Amino acid sequence: MLAKWWWRDRTELEAKWRKVVQNCNAMPVTRRGGGVWSTICNIEKDLGNIGINLLTLMCPKADGTGWEWHLDSTRKYTVSSLRKLIDAVSLPSDGRKTDWIRWLPNKANILLWRVRINRLATRDNLARRGVAMPSNVCPMCLSSTENLDHVMANCSTSKVVGAYMTSWVDWWPVRETTVEGFWSSLNAIGGDNITKEVRKVIGTAFFWNIWIHRNNTAFNSCVKKEIEIFRNTQFLAFEWIRCRSKSGNLLTCLSKWQSSQHHQIAEKGNQVTCLICPSDSLVTTITPLISVDRS
Numbered sequence: 431m432l433a434k435w436w437w438r439d440r441t442e443l444e445a446k447w448r449k450v451v452q453n454c455n456a457m458p459v460t461r462r463g464g465g466v467w468s469t470i471c472n473i474e475k476d477l478g479n480i481g482i483n484l485l486t487l488m489c490p491k492a493d494g495t496g497w498e499w500h501l502d503s504t505r506k507y508t509v510s511s512l513r514k515l516i517d518a519v520s521l522p523s524d525g526r527k528t529d530w531i532r533w534l535p536n537k538a539n540i541l542l543w544r545v546r547i548n549r550l551a552t553r554d555n556l557a558r559r560g561v562a563m564p565s566n567v568c569p570m571c572l573s574s575t576e577n578l579d580h581v582m583a584n585c586s587t588s589k590v591v592g593a594y595m596t597s598w599v600d601w602w603p604v605r606e607t608t609v610e611g612f613w614s615s616l617n618a619i620g621g622d623n624i625t626k627e628v629r630k631v632i633g634t635a636f637f638w639n640i641w642i643h644r645n646n647t648a649f650n651s652c653v654k655k656e657i658e659i660f661r662n663t664q665f666l667a668f669e670w671i672r673c674r675s676k677s678g679n680l681l682t683c684l685s686k687w688q689s690s691q692h693h694q695i696a697e698k699g700n701q702v703t704c705l706i707c708p709s710d711s712l713v714t715t716i717t718p719l720i721s722v723d724r725s
């Protein structure tokens with residue numbers, strides 16, 4: 431959006447708004463003046479620092495009446511076209527397919543995406559971006575430098591929660607020491623699509639609860655026991671699947687979900703159900719362990 435005003439400042443030389451801005455800011459606006467217009471002037475330099483030369487993206491129209499924007503087929507400046515270029519330049523592109531899991535709320539899918547590309551605000555990532563911090567130590571164990579793999583796989587807290595997960599589901603990749611290794615192992619396990627989807631939901635619920643716990647520990651000094659994090663992971667996965675599966679009867683009994691080691695998820699026609707938790711044996715009393723935002 432800042433670049434849009436840079437573009438308009440460059441191309442609408444006779445516009446009234448431009449003259450007003452110039453008068454109000456004792457123009458010409460300089461990069462050192464401070465304020466929003468100074469920031470707009472600096473956008474050319476800021477984007478230059480990541481390899482984007484704005485001047486090469488604009489060229490004079492053939493009839494000499496103005497300027498064209500190279501990045502859009504309409505030849506007019508669009509914020510989205512520049513946004514895509516910035517993303518292409520600044521975000522890692524390793525060819526990995528992005529998972530978008532239908533039984534997860536959007537915010538959980540976004541967290542999973544950020545975990546997989548190492549874009550959580552862990553202390554090593556913040557330090558790389560120049561954010562000053564009193565410490566770079568993991569707030570959960572206070573013994574190791576914090577990075578994504580440590581938080582999700584190697585921290586003593588995540589290891590204990592992982593051990594609980596192993597006691598619950600026999601496929602939990604407890605030996606993995608990296609997030610990518612964890613996710614690859616989880617994807618490599620066989621089974622039909624429904625079973626694979628359930629595994630991914632449970633894996634994401636684990637990431638979600640570990641990250642929530644990490645933030646609560648860092649900012650609220652609220653320390654939970656690992657068994658509580660594990661129970662919250664079970665409950666959250668249960669709620670996500672229960673609320674979003676098409677048939678609505680995939681999971682009906684939290685206590686069975688928590689106690690069963692081998693859920694047998696099956697699809698019969700349009701009906702998706704767990705053979706261990708059949709809909710004709712409903713136990714519908716569910717006591718939430720945590721509140722769930724179903725947005």
Ligand SMILES: [Zn+2]
Nearest residue numbers: 568570571585
């Ligand atoms: Zn730790």
